[in-house]
Amino acid sequence: MRGFSLLDSSGLPVAKTCFDPANIPEALHLDVWRQASRCGAQVDSLQRDWRFRGxxxxxxxDGVVFSHTLCDATHYQRTPRHIRRGDSDCLVLKLQLAGHQQGIFGDFDHFSSPPGTLVLQDWAIPYNITTTPYEVMAVSIPRYLLRGSHLMYRRNPVITWQPDSPQARLLVPILTQTLKSLATASAGEADAYAAGITGLLDGLLLGDRELLQSKYRERDRLEDMRQYLSRHLSDPDLGADHLCRQFHCSRATVYRLFQREGGIATFILRQRLQRCMQEISRMGVVQKGFLEALAHTWGFSSRANLARHFKAYYGITPQQAVEAARSHQNEGQREMNAPYWRDAYRVSRWLESIAPGASPTEPAGAHGGARQGPRELAGH
Structure with missing residues (x-):
C-alpha cells in the first residue's frame, strides 16, 4: 500500500526545476538537455541550432517525476546500457500537445503520436524515438507502483491511446490539471496528485481487455515473422512472398497479421530507416561513401532512394542527420555553477532514483521493496 506523508510535507514546496531558454546560453541548450536526460536516453539533435522552445x-x-517539455527536433535512444544500469525503471505516460513523435521499442514495436495522442512507454525495453519540434506533458512512474506493468514489457512495450478513447478521456484531464496545479502546489498536495494519476493508470492497465486477453498464438507468430524480416533487411526484394514460403501461409494471412503495422511494406521500410538512423548515431564521424554503403547495407536501391524515404520519415536528410550526430562531439564549455546546470543534474538524479522494485516479468506486488527517493532533494 502506497503511503503519503501529508502531515509532514503539506506545507513544503514541491521539488521543481525549470529550463528557461532566456537564461541559458544558446550554445548550451542541447548540452543541458543531454545532461538532464542522460539516465533515460542518449539525446541527439535533428536540426541545426537546437533550442528549448519554451x-x-x-x-x-513521492517517487514520481512530472514534466512539461518544449524542445526542437530530437533523436532519443535508450540503449541496453541504460537498462543494465537499472536507471529509470519506469513506465512513462506522455500526452502529445504539439509536434509529432514516432519510434520503435525493441526490434519491431513501432508507434506514432500526432497531437492529442496519449502514449504509455515501458522503459525496460530499448527504444529509438525521433521527434519534430514538440511539446509534451509526461509523468514517469516507478514500475513497482503499477501492478499492471507486467502486462507490458516485451509483449506490449508501447501502448497508444487516441484522443477519443476511454483511456484518454480519463487520463488527459487529470494529467493536464495536475501539471497546471503543480506550479502552486505544496509537496503534500503534489503527493496526492501523484497517487491519483498512478492509481487511475494502474486500474486502466489491469482492466485492459486487450492486454489481459492477448491472442498469444497469433502474436507469437507475428513476432517470429517480424524477427525474420529484421534479420533479412539487407535483401532489397524482401516482402510478403518471403514470409509465405518461410512460414507456409497465404498472402492474406501475412496481410492480416501486419494490418496494424500499416502493412508489411511499411513495416519493412520503417525497420530499415530505424537501422540507418542507429548507424548514423553510432558512427558520429563518417568517411566518404558512408551513405552509399548505408543504403546498400539496408536494402535501399541507391543513396537517393534512401534520402527520399529518410526525409519523408524523419523530416531531415541523412546528411543532416550525420552533421547533427557529429555535433554531439563538440560540447560547449560548461559553467558548472550556473543554475541551469544544477537543475540538469537534479533532473538526472531524479530519473536515476526511479530504481527497480520488481522484475518486469512479474506483478509489481511480487516483491516487497521499499521506495527509494532521489539522492538529493534540497540544497540547490
Whole structure:
C-alpha cells in the first residue's frame, strides 16, 4: 500500500526545476538537455541550432517525476546500457500537445503520436524515438507502483491511446490539471496528485481487455515473422512472398497479421530507416561513401532512394542527420555553477532514483521493496 506523508510535507514546496531558454546560453541548450536526460536516453539533435522552445519544467514528488517539455527536433535512444544500469525503471505516460513523435521499442514495436495522442512507454525495453519540434506533458512512474506493468514489457512495450478513447478521456484531464496545479502546489498536495494519476493508470492497465486477453498464438507468430524480416533487411526484394514460403501461409494471412503495422511494406521500410538512423548515431564521424554503403547495407536501391524515404520519415536528410550526430562531439564549455546546470543534474538524479522494485516479468506486488527517493532533494 502506497503511503503519503501529508502531515509532514503539506506545507513544503514541491521539488521543481525549470529550463528557461532566456537564461541559458544558446550554445548550451542541447548540452543541458543531454545532461538532464542522460539516465533515460542518449539525446541527439535533428536540426541545426537546437533550442528549448519554451520553459521546460520538471517536478519530483513521492517517487514520481512530472514534466512539461518544449524542445526542437530530437533523436532519443535508450540503449541496453541504460537498462543494465537499472536507471529509470519506469513506465512513462506522455500526452502529445504539439509536434509529432514516432519510434520503435525493441526490434519491431513501432508507434506514432500526432497531437492529442496519449502514449504509455515501458522503459525496460530499448527504444529509438525521433521527434519534430514538440511539446509534451509526461509523468514517469516507478514500475513497482503499477501492478499492471507486467502486462507490458516485451509483449506490449508501447501502448497508444487516441484522443477519443476511454483511456484518454480519463487520463488527459487529470494529467493536464495536475501539471497546471503543480506550479502552486505544496509537496503534500503534489503527493496526492501523484497517487491519483498512478492509481487511475494502474486500474486502466489491469482492466485492459486487450492486454489481459492477448491472442498469444497469433502474436507469437507475428513476432517470429517480424524477427525474420529484421534479420533479412539487407535483401532489397524482401516482402510478403518471403514470409509465405518461410512460414507456409497465404498472402492474406501475412496481410492480416501486419494490418496494424500499416502493412508489411511499411513495416519493412520503417525497420530499415530505424537501422540507418542507429548507424548514423553510432558512427558520429563518417568517411566518404558512408551513405552509399548505408543504403546498400539496408536494402535501399541507391543513396537517393534512401534520402527520399529518410526525409519523408524523419523530416531531415541523412546528411543532416550525420552533421547533427557529429555535433554531439563538440560540447560547449560548461559553467558548472550556473543554475541551469544544477537543475540538469537534479533532473538526472531524479530519473536515476526511479530504481527497480520488481522484475518486469512479474506483478509489481511480487516483491516487497521499499521506495527509494532521489539522492538529493534540497540544497540547490
Amino acid at each position: 520553459r521546460t519544467s520538471n517536478w519530483y514528488t
